[in-house]
Amino acid sequence: MSQDKQPGADGPQAGSGDYAGTPRPDAMMPTLDEGQLAALREIGREWDQLTADPQVWRQALPVDPALGEYPKDSDFRPARFTKVVDLSGRDGQLPAIETTSAAETPLRPGARFGQAMRRLLEGAPLDASALAVERMRKLVALPVLSADALSSVAYGPEAMLAILVLAGAAGLPYSLPVGGAIMFMMLAVGVSYRQTIRAYPQGGGSYIVASEELGRIPGLIAAAGLLIDYILTVAVSIASGVAAITSAFGSLQPDTVWIGVGVIIVLLAGNMRGVRQAATVFAVPTYAFIAAMAILIIAGLVHAGGRGFHPVPVRHLAVVQALSVLLVLRAFASGSTAMTGIEAISNAVPSFQPVEWRNARITLSWMITLLIAMFAGVLAIARLSGVVPEASQTMLSQLAHLNFGDGAVYIYIQAATAAVLLMAANTSYNDFPRVLFLMARDRQAPRSFLHIGDRLTFRNGILLLSAAAAAIYIGFAGKTGRLLPLYAVGVFLAFTLSQTGMMMHWRHYREQPHWRRSLAFNATGAVMTGIVFVVAGVTKFTSGAWVSIVLIGAIVVICLRIHRYYDMAGQQLALGPGEATTPAAQSTPTARRAATPGAEGGGALGLEARTAEKPAQIHALTVVPVMALDRASIRALAYAASLGQPALALHISPTTEEAGLFLGYWQAWGDHLPLEVIVSPHRAVVAPLVNYIQTLHRQRPDLTLTVAVPELVDRHWWHRTLYEHIAERLQRALRNLPGVVVTSVPFQLAD
């Protein structure tokens, strides 16, 4: 693993023993590198002159920071901060407070009700300690990790045959070579991933491998392909699972869309609740499906054996398209959708029991064997019994009907199929947010995907996946056949990049045993999956693959812009050497901004401000916009005066008559502070105030202007319709002025 090429090297890194996709509660907290620490120390030395004896500050603190003692005979229950953890054993000597969930209760009744409802749905909040990764036995890991791959047998063979029968009965014989090619592909990819497992025992998803071995953009392309495919996995699996149900109960067919949306909502709710995977429960559907397929295939073969393995002639098929190379290639591409989900095991190596990589490899081999066997079996009995795809029911349902009528065995097969497909959809709910987390950790996706909620789930990723999958599912009316052309393009792109990355890996690590053999296996995998990607992209381009390709491109562009933005913001926020953020110098943000490229103001202004920078000089001014002399305004004026800095009141008036009236009041009050009256004949309020404050700032860019805005705070939202919200509009407008600090002096109205 080449540390030097790691894109997230400057961000927080998982510990060496960590699972690459483990949610980390403190992933959002930036760490400082040595340069930044040095800068921090330098800044601290500049502060020393101001806070020569920190103990003075500390003793001056008017409250007891331990918060253990509460004023007596008050009706306040000191229940909020109960559990205090002493951190004095660490390098710091300060005590820390650990909050209980009571401290997380919002203050407002509305929000409190919302949180109570969430608790009811999602359960109590969880500590980070609940994150411990479960170690799985091979026999448990197999069903949990292979649900996605194995379930694709439910639609892959059918998708392949559905293309071939477009050429009529003449197309059917091609199912043998095309199916054979797909099975060879499965084998090649499986062997290739065995190499990945060995090289990335901490979990090697396509995004990680491609980023580390090939660079940022290949990594992003792989990630985008994966994201698109996880969304499609949900949509396709649910569509296929619902088809298994509607095949059994035809009367449900018109409700396909609603059933699917309901399933997405259930998955959303369950994953928001963060059901920890009690692996044994999740093992049931997969084993049930494997058993169902085994029963079906054996019964089919027994029946065929009864006929001496002579294929039943298929009913007459209309020739829609001439048999061509293109058609065969399209059938190959469609059938390749059965390969999705193969990479799940290589992602999850750390969740195996030791020796992890060895157990993972064995499990992968089992899975590939099962996948090939089931794929081959389904194709064989379909061919032998003369079944071809139909619109009204799935091929598996036809085969089950043919062999078992519509009794209990039939229902069992359909139920197991639906269940394993639901499990496959659920797999995406684990993988999609994890890829986004990894991308966000590398600052290539919004930081909000780093956030793990109080149920230890990636809430934002889960919400995004649900919304996207539901949109696609509804948009395509829940039809598997219409969704499949979009599918597999992304995943094969990711596979190709990941295998290519592994080739680079082995070239770097020639000291590893068998590196040549591994490189050869990965190269074969890369070529194979590359072929599938090209074939799928080209043959299905017009029928839907273009959507996936465009989306992948869009995601890559957006992620690159996000990364550029975070880099830009991070550079501006980072503490650099020579950073003059002492309390005295702090008041010249313009001066500093002028020194950074792209900042407004220009060099001359900046230099001027810098030379005027002496601690003895007055360096602050408080400005109080006063619309009327009421209690809210007097409170803001009093607050401004209490800061002990020069203060200036601003009144804006629509007419000179009103201005005169206000001046009279001001005189009656005693004219305690300098007042500036602005007459705004066109009744604008916010813009003239902002322009005036901006002019003040330009006149003296070395000043920090504190604008103390009186603000009414109401208890009810509808009361807020009864005011003009000048305070808010002013705050919004002033936020954009450099060197201006906006203070809201609230006046809470009692009810």
Place this chain on the structure above:
Amino acid sequence: MSQDKQPGADGPQAGSGDYAGTPRPDAMMPTLDEGQLAALREIGREWDQLTADPQVWRQALPVDPALGEYPKDSDFRPARFTKVVDLSGRDGQLPAIETTSAAETPLRPGARFGQAMRRLLEGAPLDASALAVERMRKLVALPVLSADALSSVAYGPEAMLAILVLAGAAGLPYSLPVGGAIMFMMLAVGVSYRQTIRAYPQGGGSYIVASEELGRIPGLIAAAGLLIDYILTVAVSIASGVAAITSAFGSLQPDTVWIGVGVIIVLLAGNMRGVRQAATVFAVPTYAFIAAMAILIIAGLVHAGGRGFHPVPVRHLAVVQALSVLLVLRAFASGSTAMTGIEAISNAVPSFQPVEWRNARITLSWMITLLIAMFAGVLAIARLSGVVPEASQTMLSQLAHLNFGDGAVYIYIQAATAAVLLMAANTSYNDFPRVLFLMARDRQAPRSFLHIGDRLTFRNGILLLSAAAAAIYIGFAGKTGRLLPLYAVGVFLAFTLSQTGMMMHWRHYREQPHWRRSLAFNATGAVMTGIVFVVAGVTKFTSGAWVSIVLIGAIVVICLRIHRYYDMAGQQLALGPGEATTPAAQSTPTARRAATPGAEGGGALGLEARTAEKPAQIHALTVVPVMALDRASIRALAYAASLGQPALALHISPTTEEAGLFLGYWQAWGDHLPLEVIVSPHRAVVAPLVNYIQTLHRQRPDLTLTVAVPELVDRHWWHRTLYEHIAERLQRALRNLPGVVVTSVPFQLAD
């Protein structure tokens, strides 16, 4: 006029010579009464100890408030504040600045573009001096003020006949007595309003008269009735006007709704632009309509004369309902819609040339005469020519076709009808916002209706009227017949209350000449309009009047609640005697809140805080939430330190490991400020911080807590999706804590 009963006596009042509904730019500015001024002086004296010599404060001001001098060799153009008006001649000695429109240009490019677009549509902003009211000659006032009343001839008679023909041919003879009753009613109401004009020469709308003479709730009922009816006037007039057009051009019938919505948009745009009424232009449609009616009626009578005034027998009419008293009363109620708009002249007395009230009375008499003549004439020729209402075209259109075929005269009559109806709709655009302005002045409607925009228009009222009228018009598919049952209920309620108010008026002013006669006339008017209100409300209740009645009730309830709220807020905001808002005492808002009823905290806490109130004591604490040690946070810490008050930094951490890491950084920085670390194991950030700050406040309620929140400010909205917005959420949550001042220390990111 009984000053003592005026509901708005405590609010700003129009000068004695003012038109009651004149928009005043400073209407939003509260005036102080003597008690409040005394309180202000007392508060000022308390401040004296702090700012013993205000000149010290003024000289300490680090900027030149005249803003005439700008730093040289800067690229800043000092063009923003050019016009300075010296107000030193007034009782104050401070200079005021008058802004130019350049000072009203928003800073942000997006907002600037929006304003440029508005300027293009609406024109340049207008000074308040453009408000001068135009004085009208009687011959100009007549068409301008009577468009609403006279135009109702276009639908009133037809609405009456449409009910009568439900009883078949047997119903038609009743048009004579019912029409006669309506005309008598017009006469009675006209005479009644002549009294109002004499008593309210400053303009006596129903809201003003009912409020002043009967009290708050009758005033609100009248206002609600008027508001509903102004909305319906727009909808009905446009529906009827569009019907005049579609009668002439039948192919336009399917587009009725879109034509009407288009007309509403044109009216909205025109009134937002604030087209000052160039009265002569507005006179044209009304005179054209009067001429059209005269031509039509004369031609109809000439034709009938040719037949010896024998009515043409009507074609066979199906009997839908039996002839009954109820049916006749419904016809009467429907026909009464022709009386809407009669009060327009009494509202607008001050816009007449002197002697205003006399000229207004004469004009009113002319209008009533014209209205009765046109109403009678239309009914007569309809009866004589055997025309009955039809769905496909209006009755006026039928009559015009009958007399003039479909040539130029027919087109002229239809165009004049459509034009006068459009004028009538436009009348509501003047009246609706004015009633809301008057209500808002009396603090019975949201303050935003006091606001006059930079085009001197009541933007908010105009927007509300347009939205409401469009909703109703679309809801009723632009069908006059379906809208009319809702109509007239509100206006007759307002009429009745206004006439009843006038009765009370004359009883109070028995020294006035002829007060008995005036009282008798007003009593007749009140009884008459009361009868119409009851008849309309009862007979049309199920077919739509209930909607109006429910809406009137809802508006009254809402306005009462708004009034109660403003009273409550005003009391809390008003400066009372003994109000201790000195800079030292300011920091105990809880103490003061505890003294006001309904404030939280309780008396004990409040008293405690009050005794602890000594200027020498430390009374402020700055709290800085720090998520990471970056430049934004260091800036906020520096700002807090520069305030010279005790400061406390708060860090919130998801794990104790992260907390230890942060403590390390804090030590590296130099541990200049006291730090409190809160470990939040469930990853909540905002709630624990808010609860901690609340606990601090409860521990020492006498402290003013300044929470200095570091905040990133981005240039582009989409960048804002890339952060967690902890600062904003914190600010929103902290606004509700008493005694907490929230300061946003912005860190502007360059692009």
